[in-house]
Amino acid sequence: MSRLAERPPVAAIPRPRPGTPPIPSVPEPDRFTLENGLRVVAVARPGLPQVVGRIVVPAGSAADPRDAPGTAHLVGSLLTEGTDEHSAIELNERIDLLGASLGVRVGHDYSEIALALLAETLDEGLDLLARVVATATFPPREVERVRAESLDALEARLDEPANVADDHASEAIFGTEHPYGRLPIGTIDGVRRLRRDTLIDFHRSRYRPDGGVLIIAGDLGGGDLRSRLETAFSSWDGSVERPLYPDLPAGPEPSGPLLTIDWEDSAQGEIRVAGLGIPRNSPDWVPATVANYILGGSTITGRLGANLREDKGWTYGVRSVFVPGLHPGGWIVETAVGAEVTMDALEEIERELQRMVDEPVSAEELTRASEALILSLPHAFETPGRIVSRLATVEAFDLEHDYWHRFPERIHRVTREEIRSIAVTCFSPDRLARVIVGPKPPGEG
Amino acid sequence: MRSTFKPLSLPHSSSTLPNGLRVVVHEDTTSPIVAVHLMYHAGSKDERVGRTGLAHLLEHLLFEGSENCPKGEFDRLLERVGGTNNGSTWLDRTNYYEVVPSHAVELALWLERERMGHFLPVLDSEMLDVQRSVVINERKQVYENRPYGLAHEKLHELLFPPDHPYSWPTIGYTPDLEAMTLEDARDFYSRYYAPDNAVLVLAGDVSESEGFELANRYFGDLQASGVRERAATNGHVAEGRATELEDRVSFPRIYYAYAVPPFGTNEWIHLDVLSYLLADGESSRLQRSLIRDHELAQDVDTYLHPTELAGIFGIEATARSGVGPDRLRVAVDEVVEQIADGGVTDAEVVGAIRRVRRDHLNSLANVEERAEELAYASTVLSSAGRLEELLNAYATVEAEDVQRVAQTYLGVENRATVVVVPGGEDEPIG
Numbered sequence: 001m002s003r004l005a006e007r008p009p010v011a012a013i014p015r016p017r018p019g020t021p022p023i024p025s026v027p028e029p030d031r032f033t034l035e036n037g038l039r040v041v042a043v044a045r046p047g048l049p050q051v052v053g054r055i056v057v058p059a060g061s062a063a064d065p066r067d068a069p070g071t072a073h074l075v076g077s078l079l080t081e082g083t084d085e086h087s088a089i090e091l092n093e094r095i096d097l098l099g100a101s102l103g104v105r106v107g108h109d110y111s112e113i114a115l116a117l118l119a120e121t122l123d124e125g126l127d128l129l130a131r132v133v134a135t136a137t138f139p140p141r142e143v144e145r146v147r148a149e150s151l152d153a154l155e156a157r158l159d160e161p162a163n164v165a166d167d168h169a170s171e172a173i174f175g176t177e178h179p180y181g182r183l184p185i186g187t188i189d190g191v192r193r194l195r196r197d198t199l200i201d202f203h204r205s206r207y208r209p210d211g212g213v214l215i216i217a218g219d220l221g222g223g224d225l226r227s228r229l230e231t232a233f234s235s236w237d238g239s240v241e242r243p244l245y246p247d248l249p250a251g252p253e254p255s256g257p258l259l260t261i262d263w264e265d266s267a268q269g270e271i272r273v274a275g276l277g278i279p280r281n282s283p284d285w286v287p288a289t290v291a292n293y294i295l296g297g298s299t300i301t302g303r304l305g306a307n308l309r310e311d312k313g314w315t316y317g318v319r320s321v322f323v324p325g326l327h328p329g330g331w332i333v334e335t336a337v338g339a340e341v342t343m344d345a346l347e348e349i350e351r352e353l354q355r356m357v358d359e360p361v362s363a364e365e366l367t368r369a370s371e372a373l374i375l376s377l378p379h380a381f382e383t384p385g386r387i388v389s390r391l392a393t394v395e396a397f398d399l400e401h402d403y404w405h406r407f408p409e410r411i412h413r414v415t416r417e418e419i420r421s422i423a424v425t426c427f428s429p430d431r432l433a434r435v436i437v438g439p440k441p442p443g444e445g
Numbered sequence: 446m447r448s449t450f451k452p453l454s455l456p457h458s459s460s461t462l463p464n465g466l467r468v469v470v471h472e473d474t475t476s477p478i479v480a481v482h483l484m485y486h487a488g489s490k491d492e493r494v495g496r497t498g499l500a501h502l503l504e505h506l507l508f509e510g511s512e513n514c515p516k517g518e519f520d521r522l523l524e525r526v527g528g529t530n531n532g533s534t535w536l537d538r539t540n541y542y543e544v545v546p547s548h549a550v551e552l553a554l555w556l557e558r559e560r561m562g563h564f565l566p567v568l569d570s571e572m573l574d575v576q577r578s579v580v581i582n583e584r585k586q587v588y589e590n591r592p593y594g595l596a597h598e599k600l601h602e603l604l605f606p607p608d609h610p611y612s613w614p615t616i617g618y619t620p621d622l623e624a625m626t627l628e629d630a631r632d633f634y635s636r637y638y639a640p641d642n643a644v645l646v647l648a649g650d651v652s653e654s655e656g657f658e659l660a661n662r663y664f665g666d667l668q669a670s671g672v673r674e675r676a677a678t679n680g681h682v683a684e685g686r687a688t689e690l691e692d693r694v695s696f697p698r699i700y701y702a703y704a705v706p707p708f709g710t711n712e713w714i715h716l717d718v719l720s721y722l723l724a725d726g727e728s729s730r731l732q733r734s735l736i737r738d739h740e741l742a743q744d745v746d747t748y749l750h751p752t753e754l755a756g757i758f759g760i761e762a763t764a765r766s767g768v769g770p771d772r773l774r775v776a777v778d779e780v781v782e783q784i785a786d787g788g789v790t791d792a793e794v795v796g797a798i799r800r801v802r803r804d805h806l807n808s809l810a811n812v813e814e815r816a817e818e819l820a821y822a823s824t825v826l827s828s829a830g831r832l833e834e835l836l837n838a839y840a841t842v843e844a845e846d847v848q849r850v851a852q853t854y855l856g857v858e859n860r861a862t863v864v865v866v867p868g869g870e871d872e873p874i875g
Contacts, residue, residue, distance in 0.1 A: 121799075
């Protein structure tokens, strides 16, 4: 007797039809500006006793001095290494005793100082945050230690073929003259040469309240948040503008050669297909989001995932992404496939891209993508951390304050023609750079 | 100094259907979404030698459609309602979950019903071959082709004897994956994918009465599979075993693992506090000593797995350039010994408890993780209510508790060691 008979078959229940979806609710933040010019965006979410905050200042690597790549990143890494009131040790003991986490992420456009706190330590935490951004002291010993750590990290990241592929893709799109073509962490030579004075100057000129924004959400307590913030940030002043960006390069050389980097004995080939995207605040961002979702933004149901993973089993995952930026960022397809099918996989990716260019997407695909993007809003605003991320996007890229409120109607308006036009502009294979990091293909031996 | 912690509360109700399915409902109307979580009490520990990776491969297969929901439909249906879904396999359990806007709860339940009751008829060799290939690629991408990627696999092989179910990796060994048959998949499924071996959690914008009613409607008619025998568990025998692996890396890294009391015990909680006190935060003992004071490590981390047969406590550190693995080992050993011999301060314990709490709050902030935590407590500790108890038990941990578990469990004889060293020509002077 077959094992299937161990449990009798069960009757099918008809698939339920979902009723009316809940209306996506997007929080209405309080917005105000402190006396020192720091903009504040706050959302009260009582419930769990936690607070998440983020200060965003235009102190990303795009603001690095021309001859000192890596400055912004090293400054970010050193913010929590001493203030006018604390040595590095005292500061970190203080943060750890509060049960807080205070981390800095330096990207191309911005530096973001992220804080997570228990609600019961909110005031102390805000004080520390203010001290750190306003009065970091860059003690010489810590500068040397963190510099040496950065140099080791620069070396270690090249152990990963995925990083090597990413670096070559960025360079192929932007060259090395544009900030988006360079890593925020800098170069080994550059980091070696950075001077402490340069770091101090960068911090003094770029970490300023007027020109930055604080986004904060969670259990903000009963008191007047604004006056608490005025107190915490009272000793921080001055203003900062965004850095100037060089002109954008024209993008990868049309139909340029395939760039292959030999990675001996690698079990997989890392593939990147990449080109120029669009600025985050462009009106095209919304149709581009839908177009990308259909192609590969959704890793399993997107066309790339359905083909390379679900149909062929060549990869654990493949996705495509528009990188958000003040200026046009990259648009990148990324995957790692079994080494033996690397070239086949690249061909399939190009075939899928060409199909987006040649044929309109189906009405069904468009509806499915639109519904998915709109109905995921409640999830996207569920927690204080996610609220902060969504609102940071609005602030960092100058989106309208009602951007997320109007997101559903904008998505609904996207047409198949707009998607096609995005595909022609961004997905045309002859405008894209192709990078492979993996073992040499057979025959090239 | 003692800090007071307001107790965390996670109100919920539990009930068991006649077929043995345990159902937990946690109502929270903050956002109009619901997490539907199905956890099966079966993981890689329920596999046998020669067929490792089966639980995880089966998880992949269970995303490939069912009798009334063809391949691809599963994801598309959820996508259409703004839902997300995923699954994961670990040592003790396999889980499947959806987060959906509140209007689509029934759809998620129906899909999980399909998974539990209507899968075997669609399982075929083509499906098996494609997913076997995806999983072998996953193994390559996540483990083999990643620097240091095989260290944990080796570590568990050293920490447990070869017939202990924690000794092999959840992803499985490639020859075992290649040997897997349809019969293997059918057997595992028939044995473990049944209501009496599962917990269903509904968390979010759903009322208790609706939750239980829906659970009964979608799962009440599925048949129990009866009592499943569990793999016998052998004690671990690390005996200070150590090995060295060469990898294509620039810096040596050391890995320690210790078998400790299982999740749910008081000592596990003490060890968790110890773990935070050792390496969470830049002033923590290991970070301070290895990274800041002596500049021997680029990074150092600890972890404690909430596992059922034994907890697994880990320490790992990557050397700075010019530092050999032996110096790093001595430095880690010294820090652990200092705690075993000299104890810790009350302030360190308070800070560590607060940081644990920070991370708990972070995961409890969303219904997806809340549902998973409730399901896990219910699966491994037999009661979802134990979760709240555990979360609040940290407040009573004292400095002596932390010192005692360091003395008892972090001895050299208790641990397995893997040292990964750069292979090839570019080996730094150690």
